[in-house]
Amino acid sequence: MASIKEFTKECWTEVYNRIIGAVVFLDDPSAECLHWDGGLFNLLSGGAVAVKSLSPFESSTSNHRKAVFITQATSTQLRTINDIIKNSDFTHCILISTVSLDVVYLELNDGKDVTDVISSGRAPAEATKQLESMLIEWIGKKQCAVEVIHVPLFTISPTNVIFLTPPYHKLYPVFDGKLTSETAPTDLYSLSTEERSSVRRLASCLNSMLAMMNLKEDIYYMGQFSGLVAGVLENSPVSINRRKSCSNPTSLIIVDRTLDLCAVTTHTMESILDKVMAALPRFPGHSNEVAVNMSPLCEANVYTNLDDVLSPGCLFHANDDSCLQTFDNMINKSQKEVMFDLYNKLSKIDVQKSPGPKTLLKVTPLSLEKIVSASKGNYDIIEKHLGILQQALGVVETLKSPKRVLQELLMSIEKQVVQSLAASGDSTSVLHQITHLIKTRKEKNLALENLLALLVHVYSLTGTEVVFTKEHEDSLQDALAVAIFEDNKTMFPNDSGYIVTPEECDEISKRVMERLRDVSQMRKILHKYSSVMKPCESGVGHEYKGVLQQLTEDVVDSTRPDLTDLRCRNEGIKDLLRSGLNILTSKKKNTKRPLDNQTIILFVVGGITAEECKRIHRTVITSGIDNVVMIGSTKFVSPVEAMKDVLNL
Template sequence: MQGSSIAVDKIATELWAAEVIPRVKDAVVYLDDHMAEALHWNRGLAWLLDSGALAVRELSYFESGLSKAEEKAVFIVGEPLVGPCLSRIAAVVRASCFTCCTVITSCPPAAHHSALYGAVPQQELRDSFLHVEEQLLDWMGNMNFSTTVIYAPLALVSVAPNFVIMPQFQDVFPTLPAPQNTNDSCNKELGALPRHLQTSIQSLVGNLCSIMNMLNVKPDVFSLGQTSHFIGEELERCSRSSRKERGLTLVLVDRTMDMAGALTSACDSVMDRVVRVLPPFTKGHSIDVQVDMSSLCAASRSTAESGISNSVAPGCLSHRDSEIAMHHLVTAKQKECLMELNRLLVEWGSRNGLRLDVGGRLTPQLLQKRVNQFRGTSRNVLQGGLLQQVLGVARALSHPGAAKLQDQYGAEKLLLQNAVANGGSPVVQLLRSRHSMGLSLEDVIVLLTLLYSLVGEKALGDDECLLKAEIVQAVYQAAEKDELPLFLHDLLRENVHEENAVLAAVDHMFDVLPGLGSTADTPKHRLLLECSNSGTQPAVYKPLTQQLLHEILQDDPTLQLVHHAGGLTDRIKSGFGFFRAAAKPHPRDNPVIMLFIVGGVTASEAKLAFDVVSSNKINKQVIVGGTALAKPQEQLRLLFQRQFR
């Protein structure tokens, strides 16, 4: 197994080292939000500065080269070089005195072509960025200056070993089946999708294909769900000419096949608890969080409601010198994670001449006190990533938000059991009593959406009209208190107090929900395992990712995955039965299996996948990835906004 495993967690850094680092010496570097986040998880800002960059700045209309000494610029972006992205680059170049400009985009030529012309190219594009290079020269004011535009697949982020995210594609979300009374034929082909979605899918495919080439593997592609099918077909076409000998099984799954996994408050992984409780690291970051470091510094402790001191820069989770701690955050249950972090902390103190007080029962509060014992030590000790990670976990688990997650999980189990045992739904009652239970309108809608993805129409109860009326009333109440859920705020905008707009938004929600039932409720993959003894045992939710991986590893003959064959020859073989000795590929055939969730994946789902491998004692490497680290608030925004209009 050792010889056949792949180091997917190292490939992202290698890509930055090969494509970016050699170009930044003596340059001013401009990054958009997507690339700033990718850099953050790949050795960070200091790497660019240590490699000779003069400065690193946000790509915006308000930035420019500040002096004539800044003659060289490197722009690193994750978008097609059209529209606002190209306009921002133009604004910076025109306001500066650059003589040499390099643009590195993680959007491949095919996606750039799609963004420009709205058509999927049928062959490899050469000189796709030539027009952009000419525009750069024009903006620089001298056609003899130097410009270069290249594509590099920089979207990958390794959160922990074998757990990867591509946050550049956090807005890529699967489409749902259209209502039965509409013409849904428009969603049958990739070319019929909205241009921005076509472009994003082409970009995702290009990045995945490039990463497979860097890993020196040829993927056997399988899919479950309509959007994953589109991606699988494009990826197979992209990698058809590959002559790589090593194989990798890539299983693409639509998030909408199991929304419960992204919305549940169970949080089997500590990582999910941390990212749901602590605030995002900074603007544009979707994975990392802010960690209040004031207790380790001379600055006074923050009394701000956010818990972050204004005078102390926040810490974070991403640290290359402490990857083992991230492994425990993702793969361990809370008690085990605290024990492992405590062990690492004691070892860190011992190596730096600090003997920690290790008495008492291990709790998040005690772990936080143990971290605070490092206060007053050398700067090198305080800058260690482990202290920030441990303090972040301790603060998150002792935060009131962690207790609220437990309360939400209790309400979730009660709702689910009631729907299974009684065939009804107490969502109306939950809406009316949400304040006394400490729940917001968004929390209730999360529970309703989760419930619908598991039990279908039972989630609505006997009176759908009454439920709609209660939600409309709750929307008005939330708007008055400025507590409107993010997805409703985006849908309603300035029309939040207009009755027709609110009614239309609520109707839209109830139009989207049935699509969840039609995707998740398949004969084979039952997300909800209902016990035969009605009411005596709770219904059990079994995540789809866990089921799929178990079926793959157990060589289940009824496995419901679409295999994307390699070209016309394979299709003829399959269609007419020629060469019967050539068996259809099975996902288990390869030594490496990558499960990739289109629409976002949780750390808990990654943990459950790794647990399946461990319990089956099968010698295979399993990698879990997704387009985002899924969080309920963002999942609601993507689910409802994507289908709106």
């Protein structure tokens, strides 16, 4: 069976076969996917004459007659393609839809009754005809050639076992913008139009991936939103047809992030990649890559504000095996091992001949910085070793960042909170302590957004096991309202000069508290995994053990414990028949399990951390099973980003 990395390569090969002599227009998610496959030069060396952003302000010169559009094929993007074509002089246009054409057909014909076309499986062919006729009309020439194809460009593979989906980085387990833990069944129409479209699009992309990898899946899910994605994937006509021809059995487990928000809002980070993601800004237009300040290598003016840096560096370098290994280490190895790995690689290009890695007891950010600085202005060396220099600078900037000091302070606060909750289950001091931190944040140099992340962490950690008093919550709400008013320019930056009023801040604070109470209720639908606070193996104190970690341990356990909280989509009517037959027989029913299949894909809707990926991967390795387990999510996420997703700020 092919890996997801090979699947992604195969998709890009389809694109590279069509770009010779073309101007290529990409939307942001496709551009991000391209970066993780090798970047811009893959297109230029493959024969593209120019590469541009999919923007209504872009066009091409009259000597360029061929265009390739790589797009999610939304209605807005199709209007943009119309603008570009009308402002250019193309005679040959190829539209590559990264989303399955049956979903595009539904959206093109929104409001019309297209049930027959969808159920008969004719939707992809009808969408192709519709899009081709639109392209011909926009080109407006008798002699023109058009082509519409679907290529599922939606995955990136940071390592051989992890994959992420940039087009769906904004997808979050909410129902019409609200968090819900209700056990009553929900359907697609309980979502907003945009949310409904995102669910269909994600399900269709997962279906395309399974098709190209020849996988026939048993679908499991945990959480209401994941149940909807699973339902669309299970029941869509294209999925049903695909399962008839695919032969490799696999288990696909889809999980809602909202069931456990502790892991993504904690400041206790061992993985250095998580530290980098929390400290450095995102690379422009990207959801999973950071912007590294490269000015220490340049003989130009040194800027202190990264916004002023014209060409930031990054961490992932798809065409450099040495850098790929370092990136893998940044997820799976300790900080000390990553530092020695970077020092070892940098020492081979060191023009000042610093001490060899074997003679050093400890590698510090200063040690790395010294070697990097020695390459300043030496553009021959920089060009040859650009990848490792960018990675080293990213780590140095992270470990020297003021945000690291802040993270360490928040780490110690988190530990105190966990200890006080675990010791007595007493909630009285916790909210009082956080309220005091909010009021004194400026003296301690704490950012309000980090304290909000801490609040999400605490409410998710306690779940329904601890009930906070109304008095303490009211006091917290008042402190938040004042803090939001004082910090609104940094919390909600806008250039319009609009002034936020105290009344609006009161309202925001009230909404935040409502969301936090919702967060505490998320696991009430679970039985086995309702608690994430577990006694330490040493017998002293408690520790956090996440829902994903608990689930993985049970899934890969060869003793096959009950998976009470994991629903299986495929059993459907068979379950009802079995339950009826159980009246007549005392035999125990033989329930399907994810471990029955050689391949298991665990997919988290709403983001994941590098640390979680590392722990899940280690659990699989130490279990001794020989099944292949792949870990997927919509994005890598930092505590502040996770907080904004949850609180909708």
